[in-house]
Amino acid sequence: MKTKLLSFCLSTLLCSAIPLIGYTAPITTTNKTTTSQDAIAPYLSITALQKLNWQPVNTNDTQTITLNATSQQLNEGDIRGSIAAFALPANRGSLDITLSSLVKDKQVYVPNVLVFDQALRPAAFYPSSYFPYERPGVMSTDRLEGSLKLTPALGQQQIYILIYTTRTDLQKSTQMVDPAKAYAQGVGNAVPAIPDPVARHTPTGTLKLKVKSEQNAGNITIGQVFSSPAQEPIIVGPTQTTVTPPTSQKIKPVLSDTERYFSDAIKKEINNGNIDKALKLLDEAERLGSATARETFINSIKNKG
Secondary structure, eight states: OHHHHHHHHHHHHHHHTSOOOOTTSOEEEEOSSSSOOEEOOOOOOHHHHHTSOOEEOOSSEEEEEEEOTTSOBOOSTTEEEEEEEEEEESSSSEEEEEEEEEOBTTEEOOOEEEEEOTTOOEEEEEOGGGSOEEOOOSSOOSEEEEEEEEEEOTTOSEEEEEEEEEHHHHTOEEEOOOHHHHHHHHHTOOOOOOOOOEEEEOSOEEEEEEEEEETTOOSEEESOSSOOOOOOOEEOSOSOEEEOOOOOOOOOOOOHHHHHHHHHHHHHHHHTTOHHHHHHHHHHHHHTTOSSHHHHHHHHHHHOO
């Protein structure tokens, strides 16, 4: 059992060792879809972000948002049309967010999502490819849908999510599944040879946002526990990322008290079986320049009986 746990943790360490890139450097990644087009996190000035009206959203709540000509608009770079901007509580544990864009009259709003920490620094980017088409179900309609799992860093009161569509998205369409075909496939009948409908992409639409608060459920930390250099928003969805390497920067060694804090915290979480927490502590420690946190992590795993 010890060997399996150690192997798992070491493999996780290797995956978490990929460096994050400064926000000023362009990053690209392969979309979740089968197209070869790359998704690029947009740059938005702090001035533009501060002008937005961020609507507060409670945890364990579901909201339906209608985007129309009277909604907030943002036309910067490739961003076009109506947007939705939300402020979420960051002091109630991890957030499990489901975002759906409903298809109506063969039209749909294609969402992209940028997540910001309390200081409006970009932390995560979900391109439109992260929200694939979902067939209608018993209690749901045709929609584009994706889930965001976020863990706000300690000390924050709010984090922010910006939902927008782009000029590139508006030039495309979404292939749906004809209801008769979906029913036939569901019951095992012969699928009729009929064409599937197509949904046109529009700058307006209807969104459904479902937010749940869950302790220790997130997988992307939003914000910084301690002061550290600005980082690239994490692009979510793809398995491979092509990045422009950052200019190497000399990281100052952390203070001995900080080393001791992380060492004790990592040992405590591993002894309690909280490997995910220990990995997050390790990641934060190494961002600050810790030279001992990784060795502490590995030795604690080896010594755990």
